[in-house]
Amino acid sequence: MGTILNVENINVYYGAIHAIRDVSFQVNEGEIVTLIGANGAGKSTTLQTVSGILHSKTGSVEFCGENIAKVPAHKIVEKGLAHVPEGRRIFQQMSVRENLEMGAFTADASTIPSNLEMVFHQFPRLKEREKQVAGTLSGGEQQMLAMGRALMSNPKLLMLDEPSMGLAPILVEQIFDIIKSLNEAGTTILLVEQNAQMALSVAHHAYVLETGRVTLSGTGDELAASEQVKKAYLGS
Amino acid sequence: MSILTKFTGKNTNQYRRSAFWSYGVVIAGFILVSAMNSAGMISNSLQGQLVPICAYIAMAVSLNLVVGISGELSLGHAGFMSVGAFTGVIAATLFQSLPFLWVKLLIAIVVGGLFAGLAGVIIGVPVLRLRGDYLAIVTLAFGEIIRNVLNVIYVGLDEKGLQVATSMEGIHLSENGSMILNGPMGATGITKLSTFFAGFLLVLFTLFVVLNLVNSKHGRAIMAMRDNRIAAESVGLSATNFKMTAFVTGAILAGMSGALFALNYSTVAPVKFNFNTSILVLVFVVLGGIGNITGSIISAAVLTILPEALRQFSDYRMLTYAIVLILVMLATNNPQMKMFLSGLSKQVKAVFSKTKVYHRPQRAEEKGGAE
Ligand SMILES: Nc1ncnc2c1ncn2[C@@H]1O[C@H](COP(=O)(O)OP(=O)(O)OP(=O)(O)O)[C@@H](O)[C@H]1O
Ligand SMILES: [Mg+2]
Numbered sequence: 001m002g003t004i005l006n007v008e009n010i011n012v013y014y015g016a017i018h019a020i021r022d023v024s025f026q027v028n029e030g031e032i033v034t035l036i037g038a039n040g041a042g043k044s045t046t047l048q049t050v051s052g053i054l055h056s057k058t059g060s061v062e063f064c065g066e067n068i069a070k071v072p073a074h075k076i077v078e079k080g081l082a083h084v085p086e087g088r089r090i091f092q093q094m095s096v097r098e099n100l101e102m103g104a105f106t107a108d109a110s111t112i113p114s115n116l117e118m119v120f121h122q123f124p125r126l127k128e129r130e131k132q133v134a135g136t137l138s139g140g141e142q143q144m145l146a147m148g149r150a151l152m153s154n155p156k157l158l159m160l161d162e163p164s165m166g167l168a169p170i171l172v173e174q175i176f177d178i179i180k181s182l183n184e185a186g187t188t189i190l191l192v193e194q195n196a197q198m199a200l201s202v203a204h205h206a207y208v209l210e211t212g213r214v215t216l217s218g219t220g221d222e223l224a225a226s227e228q229v230k231k232a233y234l235g236s
Numbered sequence: 237m238s239i240l241t242k243f244t245g246k247n248t249n250q251y252r253r254s255a256f257w258s259y260g261v262v263i264a265g266f267i268l269v270s271a272m273n274s275a276g277m278i279s280n281s282l283q284g285q286l287v288p289i290c291a292y293i294a295m296a297v298s299l300n301l302v303v304g305i306s307g308e309l310s311l312g313h314a315g316f317m318s319v320g321a322f323t324g325v326i327a328a329t330l331f332q333s334l335p336f337l338w339v340k341l342l343i344a345i346v347v348g349g350l351f352a353g354l355a356g357v358i359i360g361v362p363v364l365r366l367r368g369d370y371l372a373i374v375t376l377a378f379g380e381i382i383r384n385v386l387n388v389i390y391v392g393l394d395e396k397g398l399q400v401a402t403s404m405e406g407i408h409l410s411e412n413g414s415m416i417l418n419g420p421m422g423a424t425g426i427t428k429l430s431t432f433f434a435g436f437l438l439v440l441f442t443l444f445v446v447l448n449l450v451n452s453k454h455g456r457a458i459m460a461m462r463d464n465r466i467a468a469e470s471v472g473l474s475a476t477n478f479k480m481t482a483f484v485t486g487a488i489l490a491g492m493s494g495a496l497f498a499l500n501y502s503t504v505a506p507v508k509f510n511f512n513t514s515i516l517v518l519v520f521v522v523l524g525g526i527g528n529i530t531g532s533i534i535s536a537a538v539l540t541i542l543p544e545a546l547r548q549f550s551d552y553r554m555l556t557y558a559i560v561l562i563l564v565m566l567a568t569n570n571p572q573m574k575m576f577l578s579g580l581s582k583q584v585k586a587v588f589s590k591t592k593v594y595h596r597p598q599r600a601e602e603k604g605g606a607e
Pocket of ligand 2: 044045
């Protein structure tokens, strides 16, 4: 299994704020990798740098062997890297189906029917609400829609930014079940979470981010067993 | 994200359905006015308004593309109109020896559109890369700058060709020559080329361009960008490209209506296209409903005629105008009124097409825009 994403020594600034400091991490093909950390640790900033919305001053972001650090965001999706941004960013005014079709904007139109079928298979709820206006979906459904939309581009790597945010425990479990099943179906996943317990339970590899730096890394089980992580993120 | 986003409560299906109304209103209006005209039922002063009404409808529809569909506030739409007006007049004068009126008018309108589009590109390239409402500031400045520039531009034509200078003294024409642009006095000695029918065709063309854009894959991307820029970027849309398309298309259409407008008069001064005109067109758009193309058509037509129709109230004219504006705002925002209108449109539509009308859940309006 090769490395699909290799982030090396990135430094990202918001004006004078140095948000990401020398961060490096890898994602291997077929894995679920998670970045955990508290509010403001720089998790979203890291994902946005990988997907080209922000750019690093130093280092490199290698995706499938190609340095994409300078590639603009709209070209990165075409390369097979999909980003589900934080906070359920869906197109409120469009129907569920139209939202999904937007996800295939850069893809070949002929791929839409089979990908729609795949998304509806993963998210039967969306199928039931195909014609509903997306703004009227419940929070959990909106999260499913945002994930389904990203899957429409047939990504090699799916990046999820806090998919469990603001969801009831039962829905959180459901979302994580879907993440696992997507991974089993062959999608590599980079998951950002504050819900460390859930994230570590599904992750093959994990990184802990603290104020812009990677402070710990290991397999999901190793980190779940680590005293430091237990104290800071697992509340025990 | 733009403040306008939360006021544009339409999804793509609704645009597709409202195309029917937009064309219908324009064609019915044209037939009605033509019939009344041949029956001698239209006063002289209203006859003189027919071409300006068409020009303002095209202005409102094209501004709605920028403001309503792409969600960017533009405060200088009259600036593009004036670029189109004066380049159009110059083009019409250059080609004055051509045989058919409509050929000259067509050339003037195309040239006006091209130059206004060029101005749109020059403004759009740097500004649309920024996030936030910078476009409003820059277009506001553009409208004022272009007017001030036109105030010091003198253009004359004789057999040796065009002469351009920044003062009257800079132009040395032969005996057969004549001035086209005279600084603050604007274009003088224009040969009137515009007709109501030409205006009608321009409005149809504008609608055709805007509605086709809105209903295309490209148009959906423009609206996606307006609804949620981050989501749109995350599915691989380039914010700049799609906003540019809407903005430049709007500028081209404004330039075309500028040429139509100017060629309806014997003289046109740059002051005709000042900030007030930009705001006037924006009022048409807001009152007709942001993102609502049919609304823009109706409000542009009604609000252009209204000041004339209110002439009998003399001193109270502008006061009455303001009251009418307020009443329209109240009426169109009234839920009962909205329900009545949408019920009416569904019934009428059912008569024309036997297809089933898809009902949108009411909750969308309340939830839309809240993120
Ligand atoms: N647009 C911005 N301008 C300035 N500073 C920003 C901006 N966005 C984020 N930051 C700062 O960068 C740091 C990292 O933010 P980031 O959003 O990446 O954190 P996060 O780990 O995703 O947090 P959360 O779990 O709350 O989403 C924070 O200190 C934040 O205040
Ligand atoms: Mg975050």
